[in-house]
Amino acid sequence: MDSHQYEHAPRHSGDFDHLEMQERDDDFEEETQQRLLAGEDVEATDEPDYKVEWHLRTIWAVLASILAAGLVFTALVLFTKHFIVSDNPSDEVMEVSGIGSFRRPASDYILDPAWSFDAERKVRAYKWTITDIVGNPDGVFRPMLTINGLFPGPLIECNEGDTIVIDVDNQSVNATSIHFHGIYQNGTNWMDGTAGITQCPIAPKRKFRYEFTVTGQSGSYYYHGHQGVQASDGLYGPLVIHGRDEKDLQKIPYETDRVIMLQDYYHDIGSKLLVSALEPGSETSPIPNGALINGLNQRDCSELPHRMCDNSSCSRPFFGLTANANHRLRFVNVGAFAWFQVSVDEHKFAITEADGTDLIPAYETRLMISPAQRYSMILNTNLSSADSFWLRAKMVTHCWKNPDLPGLGADEVQAVIQYTKPGGRKIPKSLMSLPSSENWKQGMEVQCRDMNTTSYVPASVEPAPAAADFSYYLRSNLEIGDWRLERGFFNTSTLRPNLQQPTLHRSVEGLTSRNQTFTASSSLNGVNSVAYDLKNDFVIQHTGIKTVDLIIQNFDEGNHPMHLHGHKFYVLGQGHGMFPGYEFLGLQPEGKGILDGHEGALDNLIRRDVATAEGFGWLALRFIADNPGVWAFHCHMAWHSEAGLAMQFLSRVDEVAQWEIPQANSELCTANVEELEKGAAPKDSICDDIVVEFQGNRTVESGNFSEKTNT
Ligand SMILES: [Cu+2]
Numbered sequence: 222m223d224s225h226q227y228e229h230a231p232r233h234s235g236d237f238d239h240l241e242m243q244e245r246d247d248d249f250e251e252e253t254q255q256r257l258l259a260g261e262d263v264e265a266t267d268e269p270d271y272k273v274e275w276h277l278r279t280i281w282a283v284l285a286s287i288l289a290a291g292l293v294f295t296a297l298v299l300f301t302k303h304f305i306v307s308d309n310p311s312d313e314v315m316e317v318s319g320i321g322s323f324r325r326p327a328s329d330y331i332l333d334p335a336w337s338f339d340a341e342r343k344v345r346a347y348k349w350t351i352t353d354i355v356g357n358p359d360g361v362f363r364p365m366l367t368i369n370g371l372f373p374g375p376l377i378e379c380n381e382g383d384t385i386v387i388d389v390d391n392q393s394v395n396a397t398s399i400h401f402h403g404i405y406q407n408g409t410n411w412m413d414g415t416a417g418i419t420q421c422p423i424a425p426k427r428k429f430r431y432e433f434t435v436t437g438q439s440g441s442y443y444y445h446g447h448q449g450v451q452a453s454d455g456l457y458g459p460l461v462i463h464g465r466d467e468k469d470l471q472k473i474p475y476e477t478d479r480v481i482m483l484q485d486y487y488h489d490i491g492s493k494l495l496v497s498a499l500e501p502g503s504e505t506s507p508i509p510n511g512a513l514i515n516g517l518n519q520r521d522c523s524e525l526p527h528r529m530c531d532n533s534s535c536s537r538p539f540f541g542l543t544a545n546a547n548h549r550l551r552f553v554n555v556g557a558f559a560w561f562q563v564s565v566d567e568h569k570f571a572i573t574e575a576d577g578t579d580l581i582p583a584y585e586t587r588l589m590i591s592p593a594q595r596y597s598m599i600l601n602t603n604l605s606s607a608d609s610f611w612l613r614a615k616m617v618t619h620c621w622k623n624p625d626l627p628g629l630g631a632d633e634v635q636a637v638i639q640y641t642k643p644g645g646r647k648i649p650k651s652l653m654s655l656p657s658s659e660n661w662k663q664g665m666e667v668q669c670r671d672m673n674t675t676s677y678v679p680a681s682v683e684p685a686p687a688a689a690d691f692s693y694y695l696r697s698n699l700e701i702g703d704w705r706l707e708r709g710f711f712n713t714s715t716l717r718p719n720l721q722q723p724t725l726h727r728s729v730e731g732l733t734s735r736n737q738t739f740t741a742s743s744s745l746n747g748v749n750s751v752a753y754d755l756k757n758d759f760v761i762q763h764t765g766i767k768t769v770d771l772i773i774q775n776f777d778e779g780n781h782p783m784h785l786h787g788h789k790f791y792v793l794g795q796g797h798g799m800f801p802g803y804e805f806l807g808l809q810p811e812g813k814g815i816l817d818g819h820e821g822a823l824d825n826l827i828r829r830d831v832a833t834a835e836g837f838g839w840l841a842l843r844f845i846a847d848n849p850g851v852w853a854f855h856c857h858m859a860w861h862s863e864a865g866l867a868m869q870f871l872s873r874v875d876e877v878a879q880w881e882i883p884q885a886n887s888e889l890c891t892a893n894v895e896e897l898e899k900g901a902a903p904k905d906s907i908c909d910d911i912v913v914e915f916q917g918n919r920t921v922e923s924g925n926f927s928e929k930t931n932t
Pocket residue numbers: 780781782856857858861862866
């Protein structure tokens with residue numbers, strides 16, 4: 222466990238050796254195999270030989286890396302300055318890591334086989350330094366945002382009831398914040414990490430401690446930057462919570478357990494893409510250049526002549542699984558935009574978890590997973606036809622307005638699943654040849670919609686409350702408003718987070734200082750347009766514990782995977798076309814109870830934290846608003862949420878009115894607003910100049926475009 226406790230300090234190019242040598246012994250075989258796959262000039266060999274050879278190779282690797290570093294250093298610095306520093310003027314010296322040294326060992330995402338599920342509750346402490354680097358995950362160099370200089374971020378593994386303490390030191394040129402996706406944060410709303418909603422961003426050169434106790438939940442989660450689209454620049458990592466009853470609720474025992482993160486991957490930095498996504502006239506989201514699995518892939522540089530590219534330190538993702546055993550694969554879609562269709566050649570698998578809810582095994586041949594969703598798959602390695610198979614993660618490009626990837630983009634990333642012998646430490650010769658397994662014959666999925674989750678049964682029965690106290694109808698849409706700016710809307714509101722005065726701070730201060738507008742509306746249940754400006758700050762509030770229904774009607778041809786912070790919701794239903802009404806769900810109008818003859822309607826609903834309103838479709842959710850604080854509800858496609866497709870729930874106003882914002886949080890807000898806004902979405906007002914050009918002789922009134930009304 223100790224290896225998980227502290228991340229190492231940022232690595233420099235001279236650490237090339239250290240990176241390889243610090244592997245745990247039991248990880249050695251897997252790493253070795255990865256290298257074999259990646260390199261073309263390495264012969265399969267037994268472990269002792271390999272060790273000797275590796276030391277020899279290390280010398281050459283060091284010499285080569287010094288030479289390579291010398292040659293590319295100047296180019297990297299220029300590259301870095303151009304892409305990172307020019308957007309964010311700063312005198313700070315950028316840290317530029319050497320080639321390959323930023324790669325996190327693949328073994329870091331294998332869960333500890335000796336994990337103590339019965340351990341006493343404990344504090345798990347981490348020290349994270351956020352740094353800008355230039356890296357080449359798939360071969361193409363680009364600016365990235367990392368934790369302790371490594372990509373992707375470290376695994377947080379804990380037991381339910383543990384306390385997580387993360388000391389974040391922001392050494393990036395941009396402000397940042399870290400959101401722990403799916404974590405309830407009950408009683409610690411200010412640790413939710415949503416910039417402009419629950420906290421001010423952590424300005425450059427500032428520090429902040431995230432500290433929260435994980436209670437009442439278990440399963441697969443992740444964390445990611447929540448300022449701008451920083452997750453897309455590499456600021457993410459997995460978070461796994463072991464439930465005390467995990468072994469009972471997971472109905473298929475498994476031998477190994479690991480995380481597989483799928484990422485749509487852009488060759489340009491997110492802040493640059495965000496500007497182009499939000500500029501006047503833009504009606505499409507940036508399309509990824511490719512995809513990564515656990516940060517890995519290997520592109521053919523000859524196909525990318527206009528990019529600085531070197532794939533010699535890249536490797537194809539690889540998973541060594543003992544034959545004739547069950548293995549748990551925890552898939553997390555950490556991407557900004559793309560859905561993934563996942564399959565393993567010739568293997569059926571069981572789905573046993575969705576977003577932290579254990580499920581009765583449901584057998585499938587492919588998995589559809591939206592951004593921010595998680596699914597666990599149990600894979601049985603019982604085939605005798607071969608001993609290596611492709612795992613395919615294909616981005617579902619048909620869901621985009623323009624399904625073509627830029628240039629010679631690759632919409633599918635493949636990993637090798639290699640059967641290994643139980644306890645065997647030898648590297649099979651067969652590794653030298655890639656799998657010849659066959660893809661499933663069924664056609665490509667062209668719809669982006671959730672798995673048929675109405676057929677998935679939670680392993681632990683927790684019926685939804687029979688009646689909703691309130692039911693809200695939300696129209697979701699991407700609309701082109703004034704100045705040809707396409708923005709995301711819930712009803713008539715498009716969120717612009719206030720980075721200097723987050724909603725939580727304004728709410729607590731307003732309620733505790735007996736500010737008239739807040740106190741006058743404090744007992745209100747519903748949309749609060751008195752204390753908050755509905756146009757850019759859509760807040761629905763409740764006092765006491767309430768059961769809340771959301772009917773989301775999506776007026777876009779594209780889908781929106783919706784995420785509610787701080788809760789799991791029950792998915793009452795979802796589908797194409799217009800919401801068919803409560804009766805269709807077996808419920809009374811407004812959700813006020815169950816219709817006769819539909820008594821079991823609420824018993825086995827899936828509980829999760831991301832569910833999708835498909836294109837021109839509907840989504841009906843129910844959640845218990847029992848968690849005090851301000852909770853974001855937003856589309857988890859990064860480009861949509863940054864365009865404003867987001868709103869907030871303020872729960873248990875009576876409790877929040879007793880709160881005091883912790884001093885460390887208030888302290889973050891003392892940074893200059895220019896510092897807080899670094900790395901955030903551009904303001905509509907920066908389009909002033911562009912609009913003047915675009916609009917020609919149209920009279921431009923003074924003031925921000927955020928002042929203009931969208932209809
Ligand atoms: Cu969306």
